[in-house]
Amino acid sequence: MQEYERKQLLERVGREGATVGADIPETITVQGEAIDLQTFVFEIKRRETIPAGERERVERAKKNLRRERLERVERIEEDDISRETGEELARSIVGIDRALNALENLGSTDLEREQQAKQAADTKRWMSFLQKALGREDTAASRGGR
Structure with missing residues (x-):
């Protein structure tokens, strides 16, 4: 593959x-x-x-x-x-x-708690994405001889 x-x-x-x-x-x-x-x-x-x-x-x-x-x-x-x-x-x-x-x-009957959990998971995924994206940019910049 x-x-x-x-x-x-x-x-x-x-x-x-x-x-x-x-x-x-x-x-x-x-x-x-x-x-x-x-x-x-x-x-x-x-x-x-x-x-x-x-x-x-x-x-x-x-x-x-x-x-x-x-x-x-x-x-x-x-x-x-x-x-x-x-x-x-x-x-x-x-x-x-x-x-x-x-x-x-x-x-699961507590819809508000469920919605909060989904929002927290979305935020966590977004932050993880940003960290990966920024981490890769920082690594590439440091290899470039800054």
Whole structure:
């Protein structure tokens, strides 16, 4: 895979609206174990309230999905993979993000708090973008012999 292709895939999985229209994968292998992810998410979301035992299961699933997502992003960043493998990884990452979004929104009824969290996340992403952009400019200027 070419470096520009790798960057495109990483940008795609990092994009805010990447999950719009994306499907939750039917099954996914996490830590070597196949999980019926789509069924799990739909079962959990169908319930009005989540019992305490199920809440622990959901939290554990979210933790494992986040870990799997990170591992797949790292494979795109660091491994010598083909374009096809990279595309497959990117699709699976977006699917994981879709499942995580669905699981994160369980029982969320405080719309104001949710909006504040979204604004804080947007601000954080913007600041990160600016730091990267400015950091690259500063590095390029210092290499230029200032």
